[in-house]
Amino acid sequence: MNLILLGAPGAGKGTQAEILCKKLGIPSISTGNILRAAIKDGTPTGLKAKSYMDAGQLVPDEVIIGIVGERLSQPDCQKGCILDGVPRTIAQAEAIEKAGIRIDAVISIEISEDEILRRMSGRRVCEACGASYNVEAVPPKVEGICDNCGGKLIQRKDDTPETVKARLEVYHRETEPLVDFYAKRGLLKAVEVADNKEATNAKILAALGLRL
Numbered sequence: 001m002n003l004i005l006l007g008a009p010g011a012g013k014g015t016q017a018e019i020l021c022k023k024l025g026i027p028s029i030s031t032g033n034i035l036r037a038a039i040k041d042g043t044p045t046g047l048k049a050k051s052y053m054d055a056g057q058l059v060p061d062e063v064i065i066g067i068v069g070e071r072l073s074q075p076d077c078q079k080g081c082i083l084d085g086v087p088r089t090i091a092q093a094e095a096i097e098k099a100g101i102r103i104d105a106v107i108s109i110e111i112s113e114d115e116i117l118r119r120m121s122g123r124r125v126c127e128a129c130g131a132s133y134n135v136e137a138v139p140p141k142v143e144g145i146c147d148n149c150g151g152k153l154i155q156r157k158d159d160t161p162e163t164v165k166a167r168l169e170v171y172h173r174e175t176e177p178l179v180d181f182y183a184k185r186g187l188l189k190a191v192e193v194a195d196n197k198e199a200t201n202a203k204i205l206a207a208l209g210l211r212l
Helices: 013-024 031-041 044-054 061-072 090-098 113-121 161-175 177-183 197-207
Strands: 002-006 028-030 081-084 105-110 123-126 132-134 188-192
Touching: 002 013, 002 177, 013 028, 013 081, 013 105, 013 197, 028 031, 028 061, 031 044, 031 061, 031 081, 044 061, 061 090, 090 177, 105 177, 105 197, 113 123, 113 161, 161 177, 177 188, 188 197
Parallel strands: 002 081, 002 105, 028 081, 105 188
Antiparallel strands: 123 132
């Protein structure tokens, strides 16, 4: 089963992808993680992507789809995958179709902007391993310290209120049109966020017609 998770920044796509990954036994493919790894390793693709990101621009579609295509060719994706963070635009969605990548369902996680701002301001990321936390919803065992590696937790610039508002504007302009794009293809399943991640996940599984 190949799934796409849609939703505004802070909707909980990454958290839900992680849960679904374990329950369905298929990998979660986060373009953000792939890009950060490529940049950290200094690969040609990573350096190319970094030049755009440093300039505050979106990474071009051909770079994103190239990264995704490489990842999907790996053995662990033979039974399916969860795409988190891609496609971001209609052009990327069309490129995925042209690449022959079959999509079985698209989950749109619905959430209010007020809730997004509250969530994002509480988000913390390990500067060493990249693990993500939230001071309210998913706090670390020890404040400011990563459970996984003991690294320092920081607030990324991406998660400050000013940046979040700017990212939401980009989302509404560039990514939200994908809701109609996939609805017309009969693939869209809208899911309202619940009070906690487990309840939201239960809604997603129900929308997919799965009982696990």
